[in-house]
Amino acid sequence: MEERASFDVYRRDLHCCREIVMRKRMTTTLEKYQRCNLNPIANSIGTETQNWCQEVSLLNAKYESLQHTQRHLLGEDLGPLSLKELQSLEKQLEGALGQTRHRKVMVGDGGVNDIERNKLP
Template identity: 40%
Template sequence: MGRGKVELKRIENKINRQVTFAKRRNGLLKKAYELSVLCDAEVALIIFSSRGKLYEFCSSPSMHQTLEKYERCSYGTLQANHQSAKETQQASYEEYIKLKEKHEALQHLQRQFFGEDLGRLGLEELEQLERQLGSSLGRVRSLKTRNQLDKLSELQRKEEMLLEANNILSMKLEEINAARRSHPWAAEEQNITYSNQPAHSEGSFGHLHSNGTLHLGHNPGVTAHERTVATSEQDVHSLIPGWML
């Protein structure tokens, strides 16, 4: 039958507590000794009882020597880490100081560009500031000129498109006028056709078909020449793009 699990808590009975301390202390010292012998390890064990009595074990010749070695390994690492953190903090602070000085210098230079804080500047410094302002102004003017040239090129391109469209319309109008002059009998036939068409209900002289062509009706108040001109204007307008109207 196995032993039950012992709950780890302070033993309230004083006698039982002292007996347990003695047993476990001896067992712990024995384990430390066995560890040092079996594994060739340097072991140091320090125990203080509840009454302040010291019990110790050290596998090395001197407990003090082992403690010094512990301090070198433990506190040396802590000190090195602390030194590294301190150096990092110092470097960050120095970088902060440099950035702050640079920021203040830039603010001072900005105020000088606006014509402020100029009383402490000498002649050479004022001339240097003047050159800097002149250089900045030149770059601004160059950029402005470039933008204006780009807009002018765009306007010229649109002008060429409009001129080309105008030339096409002019050629078309000349062709219509030439055809009308070379075939005068066409106007007579159109007049006969117009007279045979029924009058429009609203009194107008023509209407548009679904395919976009203009059908001219009979109107006593409109002459054949006016109808021909209206037909020519309709042909011209059909060639003009919607965005030019």
């Protein structure tokens, strides 16, 4: 009988220990849940801030790249360019020059046509 009572006390103590551990785990889980899900504003702000930081980094890199390209097109900072890069730059400049000349001819022809129209009564 005494063994039975001792066993019952042991089972009760074991049950109490399990209950304490389970409560602790539940409390920890609930705290994590509250931090993550019950505060969506903080989470969305954090995510949004991260997205904006990445966007700013990408835009800064693009801006710097465009500045390098502009300097190269203006004939500045050509020293570090390889032969292939210089040839590509030359091709771009020749294309732009061709478009400019074409536009100049078109504007010039338009001016000539206006002059001819004014001469005719």
